[in-house]
Structures are given as structure tokens and as C-alpha cells.
Amino acid sequence: MTNIKDLAKRAGVSVTTVSRVLNQHPYVSEAKRIKVERAIEETGYLQNINAVHLSKGKTNLIGVVLPFLDHPYFAQVLIGVSEQAKIKGQTLVLFPTNYEIEKEQAALRMLRQKQLDGVIICSRVSPLPVLEDYVQYGPITLLEQRQSDHFSSVFVDHQAIFTRALEYLYDQGHRDIGYTIYRRNGTHSTVREKAYRTFLERHRLPFNPDYCFDGALYLEDSKAVWQKLKTLKHPPTALLVTSDQVAAGLVIHAEAFNIAIPKACAIIGLNDEPIAKALNLTTIRIPLKAMGEKLLDHVLSSEREHTSFDVTLIERQTV
Amino acid sequence: MTNIKDLAKRAGVSVTTVSRVLNQHPYVSEAKRIKVERAIEETGYLQNINAVHLSKGKTNLIGVVLPFLDHPYFAQVLIGVSEQAKIKGQTLVLFPTNYEIEKEQAALRMLRQKQLDGVIICSRVSPLPVLEDYVQYGPITLLEQRQSDHFSSVFVDHQAIFTRALEYLYDQGHRDIGYTIYRRNGTHSTVREKAYRTFLERHRLPFNPDYCFDGALYLEDSKAVWQKLKTLKHPPTALLVTSDQVAAGLVIHAEAFNIAIPKACAIIGLNDEPIAKALNLTTIRIPLKAMGEKLLDHVLSSEREHTSFDVTLIERQTV
DNA sequence: TTGTATGCGTTATCAT
DNA sequence: ATGATAACGCATACAA
Numbered sequence: 001m002t003n004i005k006d007l008a009k010r011a012g013v014s015v016t017t018v019s020r021v022l023n024q025h026p027y028v029s030e031a032k033r034i035k036v037e038r039a040i041e042e043t044g045y046l047q048n049i050n051a052v053h054l055s056k057g058k059t060n061l062i063g064v065v066l067p068f069l070d071h072p073y074f075a076q077v078l079i080g081v082s083e084q085a086k087i088k089g090q091t092l093v094l095f096p097t098n099y100e101i102e103k104e105q106a107a108l109r110m111l112r113q114k115q116l117d118g119v120i121i122c123s124r125v126s127p128l129p130v131l132e133d134y135v136q137y138g139p140i141t142l143l144e145q146r147q148s149d150h151f152s153s154v155f156v157d158h159q160a161i162f163t164r165a166l167e168y169l170y171d172q173g174h175r176d177i178g179y180t181i182y183r184r185n186g187t188h189s190t191v192r193e194k195a196y197r198t199f200l201e202r203h204r205l206p207f208n209p210d211y212c213f214d215g216a217l218y219l220e221d222s223k224a225v226w227q228k229l230k231t232l233k234h235p236p237t238a239l240l241v242t243s244d245q246v247a248a249g250l251v252i253h254a255e256a257f258n259i260a261i262p263k264a265c266a267i268i269g270l271n272d273e274p275i276a277k278a279l280n281l282t283t284i285r286i287p288l289k290a291m292g293e294k295l296l297d298h299v300l301s302s303e304r305e306h307t308s309f310d311v312t313l314i315e316r317q318t319v
Numbered sequence: 320m321t322n323i324k325d326l327a328k329r330a331g332v333s334v335t336t337v338s339r340v341l342n343q344h345p346y347v348s349e350a351k352r353i354k355v356e357r358a359i360e361e362t363g364y365l366q367n368i369n370a371v372h373l374s375k376g377k378t379n380l381i382g383v384v385l386p387f388l389d390h391p392y393f394a395q396v397l398i399g400v401s402e403q404a405k406i407k408g409q410t411l412v413l414f415p416t417n418y419e420i421e422k423e424q425a426a427l428r429m430l431r432q433k434q435l436d437g438v439i440i441c442s443r444v445s446p447l448p449v450l451e452d453y454v455q456y457g458p459i460t461l462l463e464q465r466q467s468d469h470f471s472s473v474f475v476d477h478q479a480i481f482t483r484a485l486e487y488l489y490d491q492g493h494r495d496i497g498y499t500i501y502r503r504n505g506t507h508s509t510v511r512e513k514a515y516r517t518f519l520e521r522h523r524l525p526f527n528p529d530y531c532f533d534g535a536l537y538l539e540d541s542k543a544v545w546q547k548l549k550t551l552k553h554p555p556t557a558l559l560v561t562s563d564q565v566a567a568g569l570v571i572h573a574e575a576f577n578i579a580i581p582k583a584c585a586i587i588g589l590n591d592e593p594i595a596k597a598l599n600l601t602t603i604r605i606p607l608k609a610m611g612e613k614l615l616d617h618v619l620s621s622e623r624e625h626t627s628f629d630v631t632l633i634e635r636q637t638v
Numbered sequence: 639t640t641g642t643a644t645g646c647g648t649t650a651t652c653a654t
Numbered sequence: 655a656t657g658a659t660a661a662c663g664c665a666t667a668c669a670a
């Protein structure tokens with residue numbers, strides 16, 4: 001493997017000069033530049049990038065922490081991140097955590113070891129104080145509604161979204177509204193519950209703990225939702241659903257459970273995934289790809305920035 | 320940032336000794352080991368991994384080249400790869416190419432620059448001779464049926480699969496069988512056409528170029544398939560479909576096109592994705608996750624290996 | 639405009 | 655068992 005020294009010898013210049021043409025610095029005569037370039041040609045020289053990293057103390061590598069790869073929500077975000085990464089000349093290192101804290105910490109450790117210039121966390125399990133410990137080693141950007149001085153963030157106002165969807169259903173005459181979530185202690189779940197309780201109080205509606213269905217993330221989780229719903233004496237007449245995946249599952253399996261949609265149960269999905277359009281799902285469109293792009297921008301920036309995105313209620317056939 | 324030198328000074332030993340305990344080499348006295356470990360504790364020392372990479376000439380980074388992130392087929396493979404990567408202590412660098420050759424080459428370049436120890440290519444656009452040029456820099460493993468001395472590979476026998484599905488449909492009485500593909504010049508497409516023509520000849524069936532529908536990859540592509548099929552005087556009575564995504568779309572939109580399934584048109588999907596079960600799609604199960612795991616194993620191995628996986632025909636309601 | 643010398647943090651070699 | 659020292663390949667302050 002020819003290195004910068006060989007190159008210098010071959011071109012009859014110093015390594016500094018070679019380094020200069022390599023990094024397109026000014027102050028190198030045309031004659032020598034050509035010599036060096038010829039030497040590069042002849043030898044098929046290529047930098048050892050690890051030496052560059054060591055010397056510069058950075059890698060152009062960005063870590064992306066996310067729980068699942070096989071869920072359209074995160075896939076869309078990841079597409080946005082990766083497209084912007086291409087534009088900005090960054091490379092992505094993937095950390096699918098499945099919500100295991102060790103895998104999340106692997107990313108953090110690599111940040112600390114200077115293998116990563118920054119980390120994007122799409123959904124976290126580490127508590128915030130832990131993350132705050134790591135910002136001294138490099139920027140961390142969160143896909144989460146959190147106005148912190150430590151992290152940049154990109155988010156939609158889930159509380160507002162949820163409230164809006166609830167009011168929409170209320171306007172359509174629904175009084176018994178349920179909702180599905182994935183993790184009881186997830187960030188979104190807390191927000192949803194708060195919005196839900198506020199909504200109930202505003203309209204003087206009773207709170208029913210049975211109207212919150214958890215464990216709903218994938219399409220096939222929908223069966224369990226219907227099953228649980230069927231056990232209720234007074235089932236909800238409308239459901240705000242974790243994602244279009246679950247909403248699609250609910251619609252697909254509704255017949256088997258003898259439930260007419262939207263008559264017996266209205267459904268509002270989330271994300272406006274392709275399947276939502278195919279199945280005519282009423283849903284809330286979230287600009288996930290654009291959010292992914294912004295995540296990359298933020299993690300590259302030296303400033304702490306917080307960007308909020310707007311959502312759109314897409315009225316189709318399930319309400 | 321404390322480095323190995325500081326550590327040595329603090330522990331009153333040489334850097335060599337520190338390096339030895341860091342890398343768990345033998346020949347270091349218990350006393351010194353403890354001293355060093357204490358120094359590590361006290362300083363919160365962490366290796367600069369880039370220095371390790373430079374010194375060792377390897378990175379424990381594996382590149383994964385794949386066209387799309389938002390398709391269940393590749394998502395499943397990627398999950399397999401990443402789970403095995405965790406076990407083997409490897410980290411994944413992602414190259415979503417969207418079939419743009421420059422992005423594929425970015426991975427190859429990083430292999431050449433020693434930033435990657437190896438590259439897994441799930442679907443390629445570069446011709447094989449180009450890839451062969453790069454194996455001198457590190458192992459390349461293909462998700463593709465190709466017995467080459469240059470690359471390891473992981474695959475299912477698509478020709479056999481396709482043939483088997485065709486025969487299955489033939490046994491069910493179908494004589495006018497069509498199929499969908501994504502890219503006309505994709506690797507799979509060539510294989511499928513070959514199997515198709517062989518099948519037709521064996522049963523002395525006529526070849527009809529209209530029975531091959533291209534551009535079908537995502538769920539929403541299914542509409543175009545139905546549209547084109549509707550223009551045919553003698554439409555096929557059965558369809559072998561690119562993926563369960565497309566198959567699902569076909570089933571979902573069948574009603575709108577006034578097509579009864581399986582009566583008017585039988586459908587066989589591919590991959591046995593979750594949606595296939597939900598919609599009762601007859602499909603061919605491919606062990607994508609297991610294949611992903613094997614991909615990672617192969618790229619880590621110094622041997623060239625070729626692993627074939629078996630598939631299963633899942634009979635459900637669309638044939 | 640160019641080159642020398644040094645630093646980056648670690649591992650590997652070799653002598654003791 | 656331990657340590658000095660030379661790589662590893664490149665960037666850069668400083669001198670010229």
C-alpha cells in the first residue's frame with residue numbers, strides 16, 4: 001500500500017505538499033501539484049482514512065439509534081436521515097436497539113471514543129441525565145419533544161395531534177373513545193394519556209382505564225386489540241391507533257370479529273403510510289422523511305436547535 | 320482526554336504494560352495489572368478507537384449495501400445481519416443505494432480505504448468484474464446465487480422456487496400464468512424468465528410477453544398491475560408476485576377492479592411477511608433473517624463460502 | 639511557496 | 655515479566 005511518504009518521494013516533494021494537494025489547500029505551485037497528481041495516478045494511491053480520522057479527531061460517521069428496522073415509522077425517518085447524510089457527505093452507523101439499553105450505550109460509547117462525530121436517537125431507553133453526560137463528547141440529537149439545552153431535537157407536537165384527533169372524533173359524535181399504544185412507559189404514551197385526560201375533563205366525560213390498549217405496534221398486534229375490546233361491556237366507538245400498521249390490521253381483521261368500520265368502531269391511524277392510502281384509512285400524516293433530514297442537519301450543527309413539524313389530518317373512510 | 324501515556328505515568332508502568340492489560344495479553348503481573356486498572360477507573364479512561372484502527376489496520380466495521388430501507392424484504396435481511404453483528408461484536412455501516420451506482424461505490428471505496436473490514440451487498444448494480452477488483456481490499460459477500468471464487472454468497476434457489484410455484488399453479492389447473500417483477504434487468508428477473516420459459520416449454524404452453532408485469536415492488540404498485548391486466552383480452556388466471564407487499568396490494572384492490580380472488584385470479588406472494596398472514600396470502604416463505612445472519616458470518620470468515628437456504632410454500636387462501 | 643519536525647494514540651517488535 | 659522505541663499514515667505549526 002503506497003502511502004503519503006512514497007508519494008512525496010516519487011513526486012520529489014515533501015509530504016506536506018502532498019497533503020496540501022490532497023486536501024486542496026492553497027499555496028502549492030501548479031508544477032508540483034501536477035507532479036503529485038501524476039504520482040497519485042501512477043500508484044493508484046488512496047488515503048488510509050483511519051489515519052485521517054486519528055489525526056483530525058473526527059470521522060464523518062454519524063450514529064443512528066432506533067429500536068426497530070422493520071417498522072415503517074422508523075424506516076421513513078431513516079430514509080430522510082440517509083438522504084441528507086448523502087448530501088452532507090456523512091456516513092451512517094446503525095444501532096437497532098430493540099430497546100435494549102446495552103445497544104444504545106454502544107452508540108454512546110463510540111461517540112465517546114471519537115468513532116462517531118454525533119448520534120441521532122430516534123427512540124431512547126436511557127434516561128436523560130445519562131445522555132447529558134455524553135454531550136461533552138459530541139452532539140446528540142433527539143427525535144423527541146424536549147426543549148433541552150443539551151440536545152437538539154426534532155418533533156411533532158404529539159399532545160396537540162392527539163387532542164386534535166380526539167376533538168375530531170368528538171365532533172363526529174363519539175363519546176367513548178379508546179386509544180392504542182405500544183409501551184406503557186414510552187414517551188408518547190405519557191403524552192397521549194395527558195392529552196386524553198385533559199380532553200375528558202374538558203368535555204366532562206368519564207375516564208375508563210379499559211380504553212387504553214397497549215402492546216400495539218405491528219400489524220399483527222391488532223388481533224389482540226380486537227380481542228380485548230370484545231371483552232368489554234361498553235366498548236369504545238372509536239379508536240386512536242398507534243400507527244397505520246396497527247390500524248390496517250384492525251381494518252383487515254374487523255370482519256372476523258364482526259365489527260363494522262366505521263359504524264361500530266371508527267379508526268384513526270398515524271403516519272399516513274402507503275397502506276393507509278390503499279385501505280382508505282383516516283390518518284394523521286407526519287412528515288417523517290423531512291424530520292429525518294432535519295435530524296441529520298441538527299446533529300451536524302454546533303448550535304442546539306429545536307424544530308417542530310406540522311401534521312395533517314387525512315380524512316378517508318374509517319371515521 | 321487522558322490517553323495511554325497518562326495512564327502509564329499514573330500507574331508507574333510503561334505504555335506497553337498498559338496496552339497489555341487493555342488487550343488482555345498474558346505476561347503481566349497481578350500487581351501492575353491492578354495498578355493500571357485503578358488508573359483506568361480513576362481517570363475514566365477510554366481508548367481512542369481511531370488510533371486502534373490505524374495501528375491494527377482494521378475497524379470492526381461492516382458495510383451493508385442495499386437498495387431500500389422501507390421494504391420488508393431488505394428490512395428482514397438487515398435485522399438478521401444486525402443481530403448477528405451484535406453477537407460478533409461488529410458494527411454496521413449503512414449504504415442505502417436506491418440503485419445509484421455512486422452510493423454502492425462509496426461502500427467499495429471505504430473498503431479500499433480500510434474504513435470497512437468487509438462489505439455485504441444485498442442487491443447490486445455494479446457488474447461483477449468491478450466487484451472482483453475490490454476483493455483484494457477485503458471480503459465481499461453477496462446475497463445472490465453466484466458460485467464465485469471471489470465472493471462468499473447466501474441465497475435461495477430462485478429458479479427452483481419459481482418453478483415449483485409454477486408447477487403448483489399448473490397442478491391447480493392454471494394454464495395462463497403471469498408474473499410480476501421489479502426491474503426488467505434485475506438478477507431475479509432473468510432467473511424468473513428462464514424458469515418461466517422452461518416451464519412453458521415443458522408443458523407445451525405458448526409464451527405471452529404480456530404476462531410479465533414489471534415495476535412491481537411496493538404495495539401501491541399493485542394498482543398498475545391490475546390496470547395493465549385489465550387491458551388484456553386473455554388475462555392470466557394466476558399471478559406469481561414479486562413480494563407479499565405487492566400481493567397484498569393486489570388483494571386489497573381486487574374488489575375495485577372487480578376481480579375475484581382466487582376465482583378470477585389466483586395469487587402467490589413471496590417472503591411470507593406479516594401482512595401475508597393477516598390477509599391469508601398464499602406465499603413462499605424465505606428465511607430472510609437467517610440469511611442475514613449467514614451474510615454476516617460469511618463476510619467475517621476468511622474462507623469463501625456459499626450457503627443455500629430452503630424455502631417453504633405456505634398454502635393459504637389466494638390460490 | 640515549501641519543507642522540517644512533531645503530534646495524534648495505539649500496537650508490535652525486540653531487547654532485557 | 656517489562657519497557658523503550660519504532661511503526662501506523664496523515665495533518666499541521668513553524669521555520670525558512
